[in-house]
Amino acid sequence: MSVLVYVENAEGKFKKSTFEAVSYAKEVADKLNTNLVAISIGNVADATLADLGKYGANKVLFVSNEKLKTFVNQAYASIIASAAKTEDAKVVVLSASFSGKGLAPRIAVKLEAGLVDGAVELPEMTDGKFNVKKNAFSGKAFAHVELTSDRKIISLVPNSYKVVEKPVTAEITAFESTAAESDFQVMVREIVRASDKVSLPDAELVVSAGRGLKGPENWGMIEELANLLGAATACSKPVSDAGWRPHEEHVGQTGIAVSPNLYIAIGISGAIQHLAGVSSSKVIVVINKDAEAPFFKVADYGIVGDAFEVVPKLIEAIRKFKEAA
């Protein structure tokens, strides 16, 4: 028996969300009194793989060949499912990243395993039951899902579980690809990554702005504030609908759900659909010129004021704070 974690890489490096998945899977393995096995697909350096031992991976399987250099959903799912069988994994953990969301359901079907997509806490394992808490109703609620199948799959929401160091020596072993020819029907033509931007779904800090900003030309101060903090930028739906900002920045019930440590909302009224996407933020700051804006009701800190006056002052204050630190 074992617990298996899929360790997703981006251009050969593991992201924080991958380490979160490893830490989460390690805790599950400890609870089940078993080993943690990691599976890596694509080109990752041996030293990078060995690093996974720091977070408790007892064994690291790696599959690396030319055809698997870029993400191929079907092929990756085949490999992870066969690793789960070979290692007799009772639980398979992945990050609920964009790729993870495409993989987990296919693996679930291959293994006839129950799946919890978007877990936010460790499973509860009492009286032989296996219950996992997940987001539901787009952040307006949580659901506790009981998995009754023999094998279980969990995908973990980025930034909802802490990275914990539990050093062991990881045994690194090559794993034979089991992907079939028919798994390679799609072809990746191009990958475009803005390297200087913090990615929104797994950001720890988010600076978000709404229609109160009046127009796209005013986003300079939002970006400046975000850069200063190392935060991702986000927006409300009308802002992306109007083309002021790209769609992938739209947060809310019909956009991205975020769970950062800090969410700063500037000139956003706090409509129910927007709040749904930000309710798992640990700390919420609201800056709005209308003291009656509904967003203040769910905020931890609030400033009533004109964004065009408050934000530049805030930038100044953060700059001073950074210099002092």
Add this chain to the structure above:
Amino acid sequence: MKVLVCISNVPDTTTKITFTDNNTQFNTAGVQYIINPYDEIALARAIELCEGGNGTVTVVNVGEATTEPTIRKALAIGADDAIRINAAPRDAYFVAKQIAKIAQEGSYDMILTGRESIDYNGSQVAAMVGEFLNIPSISIVKKITVDGETVVIEREIEGGKEVISTPMPFISSCAEGVAEPKIPNMRGIMSARTKPLSVVEPIEIAKLAQVTAYETPAARGNVKMIDAADPAKLVEALHSEAKVI
């Protein structure tokens, strides 16, 4: 080209979510139902791609008879016909299995879903159907263009996008960017009443997961107001009190 669009019936986005029976059942009292917003985007793209006699759009829903107004709305928007699989959508595995069977029987070239349903947020159905049918599944896509026999798709990745080509048949889950939702016009609403809507019975499958309880997010403490003239106080609070910067 034959396109199948999977639509789910979900509470209106303004719905306040509450539960009954000791937090085990979603409280449907007074709730308005709509087509899942992402499915509307998928449907709009399907209609665009089939315009001018280029193909037909079928919508499929796994649901009880109460979902028919939602299905009729999809027909009013422009789908050619509809199939309802007569069952409560127990979980994604169950739903995907039913849809896979319909898709197989109808040999569709393209199957579209929404990126996730805004009720249970599984984002599972598309990739599960793909696996049941052993066809490519591309999740969370922002653009779909058809170029002869190949389809070019842009999918979202962290901090960017990936451009992929796939042969047909395939399945994709659609996010914003794919199309603008379409509003039904009068002619659409009139014709929706007479467009074919067939009802089929589900196939039984084993249960692998079940929701045992719901919970609503804990209320936040009272908001601390900070003077607009002194944002340095906010920085101080975020650092020493909230410990987030």
